[in-house]
Amino acid sequence: MWKYYALLSAFFAALTAILAKMGIKGISGNIATAIRTIVILFVAWGIVLATGEIKALKTLTKNNLLFLILSGIATGLSWIFYFKALETGDVSKVAPIDKLSVAIAIGLAFLILKEPVDIKTITGAGLIVAGTLVLIW
Missing domain, CATH: 1.10.287 (Helix Hairpins)
Structure with missing residues (x-):
């Protein structure tokens, strides 16, 4: 099953690059990243609420939180630099290098x-x- 999820991830990552390039015209990469992050926040928490997984919050350890926070920082930095690259670079070059x-x-x-x-x-x-x-x- 993981292979199907990975293929879907690849498809949506590709679609993300195209849609981001179309949406970034005339604005800074930082604004684009902030808007994208808000959307992801609502989508992710919507899925957690819809599936009833909110109960699992009680099982988080300090170790879970530490590494998820660090992962979030790394994700944010990745997105910021990705959008900076998309501001001036072609998707056909930025996405593969990413x-x-x-x-x-x-x-x-x-x-x-x-x-x-x-x-x-x-x-x-x-x-x-x-x-x-x-x-x-």
Whole structure:
């Protein structure tokens, strides 16, 4: 099932880039990020309320909160820089370079989370890095 969710994530990430580029015309990336964040806030909490998962708030630990807060900060910074790149760059170049995050995540998962990597994963990450270098040059 996770593969379907991952494919949907990829589709909506691609759609996000197109819609963001269309919406950012004439405004700053910071304003765009703030508006997008408000929308996500309402959508995420709407889903939590609609599914009854609000009860799970009681089970959060300090560790959960710490890492979710840090993740939120990292997400915010990612979005801010993404929109700054979209302000002047083409989606066809910005979005693929942004996806270098996949190769970085693989490396960090190996180093920090001690997740195993196989030759397919290493090859895929290498191809992503190579593709990013082609786009940059």
